[in-house]
Amino acid sequence: MAKQQGRTRIQKKNRTTILEAALEVFSKFGFRGSTLDQIAKQAGLSKPNVLYYFPSKEAIHTELLSCLMETWLDPLLDMDANGDPKTEILAYMRRKLQMSRDFPRESRLFANEILQGAPHILGELKGELKDLTDEKAAIISGWMDQGLIAKSNAHHLLFSIWSLTQHYADFEVQVCAVLGCGGQEQYQQAEEYLDALFTKLLSI
Amino acid sequence: MAKQQGRTRIQKKNRTTILEAALEVFSKFGFRGSTLDQIAKQAGLSKPNVLYYFPSKEAIHTELLSCLMETWLDPLLDMDANGDPKTEILAYMRRKLQMSRDFPRESRLFANEILQGAPHILGELKGELKDLTDEKAAIISGWMDQGLIAKSNAHHLLFSIWSLTQHYADFEVQVCAVLGCGGQEQYQQAEEYLDALFTKLLSI
């Protein structure tokens, strides 16, 4: 983590540029489907120059993913055990849906990685992700036991939030094809629909 | 369609073998991440022999996808406008969940394709898929208008069935990492959870 901060301003700028370009390319074609040339071109740098800042294609991918993992967990971290259960869960769902809307590339990068068996981040999944999920699922189960929200499987409740919200980023092409829309109009409808869905689900 | 049936028994067998091998490989690494050598090895054939049965790597992929599209739409086709609304929708959801359990590779192949912008099947998405979806969404909306099930956005209701069920196949690694399970125990829990979810959602 520490050594990742480039020292000079030029290093900082170029590393950022490369990571941004890599996100664009990797999220579109997956790891094995992306080439260094594509990334270099997208970044406006030469290929050897890209490899001057990162030791390999894989290193770029790995750094991108580990940065992403934190971003991905943040909204869940914010779910407060002392808040109002229904409010907390709905707010978490809305934050995730916003992330799908605002960071679809990140969502697709993550989805690509998981789809292919998560070769680069299986450790984080079984570690950080599992731990945090277990912790928050326990909180939700607590709320259920106290009769504050309807009983259901807390882990699968979290899964359903993930899948329902990320679907709009990961399967955007399909959603747009079916709805016949080009832009982001679907997110307004999605929020209304998901709001209603989880409100009903959590009501006793 | 017609010319795809190999004439001789040996053709039939080998084409099937190749498609099965390709499914295994493509679903794991995506189109660009898979190689003809991998497919050939998986099929137990030589690379030139694979290319004797299919003109190119892309042709294998395309055929796989178009066969898949039908399989994928079938469960939705079965949803009957004259049946009991809640039963029909729940049964459709269960069929989709079973498909995730029994055909995860097919699900992942499809997900891979959509994730990358559906370059090979965008036409089918905007055609067959959209038409069928619109048709069934209209049926569901009709049920809602008649007060047989709770009102909500019918298109997004279908999206939610797709995302919730396919999640267990496409993100299997993640689900298993979080639940700490190796096999398919999650599908039992998933069915219970999703059953309850949609029952609540559809109840007036």
Place this chain on the structure above:
DNA sequence: AATTAGTTTGACCAAATGGTCAGGAAGACG
């Protein structure tokens, strides 16, 4: 201005990859 440290690139390399082809092996069939 001179020296040094940091940055950039064209040319290059080895390996992998999609695909071809001539000819050999194996079935089908009279």
Place this chain on the structure above:
DNA sequence: CGTCTTCCTGACCATTTGGTCAAACTAATT
């Protein structure tokens, strides 16, 4: 059995790809 068609393969090819390197260029620093 002989002929004809279908099936299969080793060797080969052009291109792409991740990655290297020496040399050139630029920015700091003294």
